[in-house]
Amino acid sequence: MRLCGRELLEYLCQKFGPTGFEDEVADAIIEQLGNDCDKVVKDSFGNVYALVKGESDDRVMISSHMDEVGFMITDIDSDGYIKFSNLGGIDPKVLYGKQVIIGNEKTRINGVIAAKAIHHKRREDRFTVTPIKEMYIDIGAKDADEAKEYVNIGDFGVFNSDFVFFGTDNKYAKGKAIDDRAGCCAMIEVIRKIRENNITLPFNTYFCFTVREEVGLSGARVAAERVKPSRAIILETTAIGDIAGAPAHKRVADVGNGGVISLMDRSTIYNSEFVNFTLETAKNNDVKAQVKRYVSGGNDAGHIHKSGKGVKCVAISMGTRYLHSPACVASMEDYESIRELVFAMLQNMKAEV
Amino acid sequence: MELKKLIVDLSSLMSIGGFERFEREKLINLVGEHFDDAYLDKVGNQIFVKKCGKENAPRIMLDAHMDEIGMYVTEILDGGFLRVTNIGGIDTGIMQASDVIIYGNSERLFGVVASTPPHLASGSGKDLPKMDELLIDTCLTKEELESKIRIGTPVGFAPKYTEILNNKIMGKSFDDKACAACALYATANTPREELAGDVYVMLSCCEEVTGMVAPGAYALNPNYAMSIDVNLGRVPGTIKEETVELGKGPSITISAVTDRKLTKMLFDIAKEKEIPHQASVSPTHTGTNAVSIQLSREGIPTVDVGLPLASMHTYNEIISLDDTKTLSDLIVAFITDEKIAAEYGKGGLEI
Structure with missing residues (x-):
C-alpha cells in the first residue's frame, strides 16, 4: 500500500531496523518506491540505491540512513533473563522500564528492559543510574532452555514504542527511529514529487538509503565510493535542546523553525558555498530553515565528504528532541520544510555549486 | 466476565492516589451489575457488596487498593x-x-x-x-x-499492555488493580448461596502514600478480612527469601503481625483444594494494608495474600495470568469456607 506524509513516516519508524539489521526497513522502502525510479538496487551491505536519471552524467547523492539505535543480545542467564548491549549511543537513563522487541531473521518476541525494583535497592543506589550491565530483558521465560527457544545470542532488539501525533494541532510526532526514517521518508516523497510534476533534473540523482550509521557511518562510506557523486545532501536528524531552562546557545536549534543546516559538526566542516546555496534556496522558496547553533554530533557526511576525490556536502537535519530514545519528538512542519527545501534545491542546483 | 480483560480494564483506569474516583463511573459500569450494592465510604474507599442471603451472616472483607502511583x-x-x-x-x-x-x-x-x-x-x-x-x-x-x-x-x-511468554503480561498499575480485579472476579462468580458470609470488596484509597484503609475497616466492621496486594517478584539481583516466584501461585504471608491461626487455616484450605500457592515470610511488617485492618477496632483477624509481580512501581509491571487465576481460586476458597466462618464469624468477646 502506497502511504504518504505522516502515515508513511509512522510506517517506516515502526519497522524493525537496528544497526546491522536493516533489511526489513530496506524492503519497506523498496516497496514504497514502487516504479518511481529508473533503477533500484541493493548492495551486499544492504544499502539501497534509487536512481532518478537527469540531463547529464553529473551525479548528486542524497543520503539518509535506515538504521536505528537498538540492542544486541549478549547472553542468556541460567534463569532465562537476557543480557544485552546497546547498538549506537543510548543514554542508560532512557532504558529502564521500556518495552522492547527482540528479533532475528525468523522470529520477533516482546520483552521489557528491567532491573530490580526500587524496593530492593540500597538507599545510596536509589539516586544513581542503573548501569546497562545490571539491567536485563525479561521475556517471561521460565528458564534458560525456554528463553533459548525464542532468543539467540547475537539477536537484535529495538524499542517497542507507540507512534503518537500530539501537541498543538497534532503536528508533533513521537516515536522511535525518527532518526533517520524521517530522512528516508523525505527522500521517497521527493522522488514522488519529481515524478508527479514530470521534472527532469539537470543531473543523475542517487537517493541512497544507507546502513550502519549509528556505529561508525560505514554504510555511507561504501555507498559514496559506489556512487562517486560530485555533491551530496545528507538528510538527518539532530539532537536539540530546546527545552525549558536551556540557554539559547545550547538549544542547537528550535523545533518548528525548519530544517537545521550544519556549518560544522564533530565529523565535518561543510562546504560554505553549498551551505549558502541551501540557505538562499530556502529563502527564495519561502521555506523555513535555520543554522545549527552548536557544534555537536556527526552524520554520514563525515565519510561522504572525504570519499573519492572529495565531495561537497550539506547536511539538512530535522531538529529532534530526545534523540536515541523510544520517545523522539519532532515537528511534521519541519519534516515538510525539509522535503520542500530538498525538492527546490534539486531543481535549482547548477553545476557550479 | 473475563479475568484478563477485567485486569487490563481496571489497570487502565486513571486512579492515582487522591484521584481514585476520577473514573468511578467506568468502574461501576465494569462490575457493578454483579453486586448487590456499590458505595463510597466517608473517606473515599469504594465498596462492592454481595450478600449471602442468610440472616446474621458473618461480614467478610476483601481489601485491594484502588490507587496507583x-x-x-x-x-x-x-x-x-x-x-x-x-x-x-x-x-x-x-x-x-x-x-x-x-x-x-x-x-x-x-x-x-x-x-x-x-x-x-x-x-x-x-x-x-x-x-x-x-x-x-x-x-x-x-x-x-x-x-x-x-x-x-x-x-x-500511558497504558500499553503487552503479553510475554508463559501467559505473563506487562503494563501499568497491576499494583494493585490486578488484585482488585481478582477479588471482584472471585466474588462475582461465586453463587451467593455458596458464600460463607456477606462479602465486602473494598477498593481502598491512598495506599501508596498515606493509606485510608483504617477508617474504611473501622466503618465496615468486618468479622475477618483478607488483604490482597502485589508481592515482590524474584528477579536477578534480588534475595530469594525476600521475593516470590511468578507463575507459582499467590503468596500467603507468614508474619508476627497477621493472624496466625487464620493464616494456618488458609494454608490448609489451599493444600486441601490443591490451589498452587507459596509462603512469603515477612517477620515484622507486611508492607500492605493487612496490619492497618488487623489493628482496626478491637482487632480484626486478617490474612495477607500476595500476587507475585516483577518490576514493581514501573509502568511495565509484570504478572502471570496463571497466578491471577489461582489467586481468584484462593479468594473463592476463603469466602466460601464454613470453618473460617464458624471460627471467626461470631465476633463480640465479652469481658
Missing part, C-alpha cells in the same frame, strides 16, 4: 513544559523518555518525559535526576496549557 502538575513552563511531583514512590530511573497522559480539565493530553541531551547534561551522568528536575514535554504552547490544565492536574503513565 502517578504525578501531579506543580509548574507550567514556557514552551509547553510541565514540572510534576510524584504521588507514591517512583524510581526516577524509569522517568525519562516515558509516555504520559495529562488528565486535563476536559480532555486528555499526551506528553513525553524529556530526556536531557548529552551536551546539556551536567555532572558525572551517574546521578538520577530528582523528580522536580524532570520536565514533561506537551508540544503545546504555555497559553494552551494554561487553558487546559492547572496546578494539581494529575499526570499518569
